[in-house]
Amino acid sequence: MTETKDPARIEPTVGFDDVPGTTLFDAQRSRQGYHVNMFCMSLMKAANREEFKKDEAAYLKKWPMTEEQRDAILERNWGRMIELGGNIYFLSKLFSTDGLSFQFVAATMTGLTQEQYAEMMLKGGRPIEGNRSKSEWQKRG
Amino acid sequence: MAKIVASVNVSHVPAIGAAWDNKKTDTPYWEPVFKGFDFSKKWIADLKPDVILLAYNDHASAFSLEIIPTFALGCAAEFQPADEGWGPRPVPVVKGHPVLAAHIAQSVILDEFDLTLVNKMDVDHGLTVPLTLMFGQPQEWPCKIIPLHCNVIQYPPPTGNRCYNLGKALKKAVESFPEDLRVVVFGTGGMSHQLQGARAGLINKEWDTRFLDNLVKDPEANTRIPFIEYVREAGSEGIELVMWMISRGALDRDVKEVYRFYHVPSSNTALGHLILENKR
Numbered sequence: 001m002t003e004t005k006d007p008a009r010i011e012p013t014v015g016f017d018d019v020p021g022t023t024l025f026d027a028q029r030s031r032q033g034y035h036v037n038m039f040c041m042s043l044m045k046a047a048n049r050e051e052f053k054k055d056e057a058a059y060l061k062k063w064p065m066t067e068e069q070r071d072a073i074l075e076r077n078w079g080r081m082i083e084l085g086g087n088i089y090f091l092s093k094l095f096s097t098d099g100l101s102f103q104f105v106a107a108t109m110t111g112l113t114q115e116q117y118a119e120m121m122l123k124g125g126r127p128i129e130g131n132r133s134k135s136e137w138q139k140r141g
Numbered sequence: 142m143a144k145i146v147a148s149v150n151v152s153h154v155p156a157i158g159a160a161w162d163n164k165k166t167d168t169p170y171w172e173p174v175f176k177g178f179d180f181s182k183k184w185i186a187d188l189k190p191d192v193i194l195l196a197y198n199d200h201a202s203a204f205s206l207e208i209i210p211t212f213a214l215g216c217a218a219e220f221q222p223a224d225e226g227w228g229p230r231p232v233p234v235v236k237g238h239p240v241l242a243a244h245i246a247q248s249v250i251l252d253e254f255d256l257t258l259v260n261k262m263d264v265d266h267g268l269t270v271p272l273t274l275m276f277g278q279p280q281e282w283p284c285k286i287i288p289l290h291c292n293v294i295q296y297p298p299p300t301g302n303r304c305y306n307l308g309k310a311l312k313k314a315v316e317s318f319p320e321d322l323r324v325v326v327f328g329t330g331g332m333s334h335q336l337q338g339a340r341a342g343l344i345n346k347e348w349d350t351r352f353l354d355n356l357v358k359d360p361e362a363n364t365r366i367p368f369i370e371y372v373r374e375a376g377s378e379g380i381e382l383v384m385w386m387i388s389r390g391a392l393d394r395d396v397k398e399v400y401r402f403y404h405v406p407s408s409n410t411a412l413g414h415l416i417l418e419n420k421r
Contacts (some may be wrong), residue, residue: 018373019340019369020339021338021339024377025294027296041201079338088337089201092226102408103156107341117342124405125342128343
């Protein structure tokens with residue numbers, strides 16, 4: 001498995017980058033995602049939600065984001081938004097505007113349908129065994 | 142003198158607030174969750190605390206990325222329920238205790254904990270869901286509530302050890318307040334859960350159970366849990382459990398376990414609940 005280069009990871013803290021399927025929202029990534037998250041924050045006002053829904057691309061131009069970040073938002077690629085510095089609690093303002101739940105968004109990030117994901121949770125959730133480190137995921141292939 | 146008599150530790154899953162507000166508490170999914178608090182509701186009604194000092198984290202409601210305080214103490218007379226993007230929860234306004242809060246600020250800062258003091262702050266599900274679970278839906282909350290926000294959103298959050306020591310400083314502060322007040326400290330959030338990425342849905346009951354056992358009998362063992370272990374074992378959002386170390390630090394070393402409840406799932410989360418009392 002080849003790792004993609006991550007611009008927000010200049011000085012990884014020991015162990016930080018070994019947790020699989022997890023993006024750690026630290027000060028570096030918070031800087032990277034500042035405008036993504038502040039855009040999400042703006043959706044806490046009803047008038048802004050309306051304006052955003054009317055013309056999403058135009059509304060997004062108010063925040064100096066990268067092209068990649070803007071595309072991820074327009075495509076509602078939640079996993080990509082997180083990789084590019086979005087934080088789940090800020091993104092919740094966006095998916096609430098869309099009428100979606102935490103569980104729906106969590107499910108899409110894991111590649112499961114919401115039904116499959118809900119079923120996994122009812123059975124006790126994703127087990128820790130095999131999900132502690134990247135090397136375990138690599139072994140699994 | 143004021144006295145800390147107990148701690149209440151409880152998860153603050155937003156879906157629990159939504160289930161309550163939308164009257165879904167007796168559905169097969171939610172019924173066992175709310176039933177797990179029958180004892181607690183009676184216990185706190187009998188105890189009649191005067192003040193709750195409530196450690197929780199704001200979830201991008203009062204604090205955006207403009208200012209990120211590690212610990213922020215609510216010193217206002219009132220705190221409004223926040224509009225988190227779907228309208229404020231229909232719960233009573235939170236009444237603070239500005240005089241005790243100012244006393245805590247004075248004492249804790251001179252004890253070398255650099256609190257941020259907040260005089261205007263809306264409070265989100267992190268604070269109101271635990272109140273709903275413990276009190277249901279009264280016209281007014283039955284006591285004063287001092288909010289203590291702890292950053293766990295942007296890493297690194299304060300360590301469990303730091304939180305435990307803050308708890309000790311809070312105990313010293315409260316117990317030097319001249320008025321006779323019965324104070325209960327809440328630690329909220331957790332237990333294991335991860336809301337983001339390909340590992341979302343993680344639950345680690347074994348780790349959660351050990352954390353609870355140690356919280357009761359050997360809190361020092363929990364102070365040695367490094368930040369990365371919380372993330373790896375309890376999930377990227379399970380890190381909220383450091384706030385249970387604040388409430389534990391505010392109690393005596395030896396405590397009585399009064400009640401424990403653990404349930405999976407509550408939306409994406411392992412719901413944990415633990416009531417501890419000082420023995421004196």
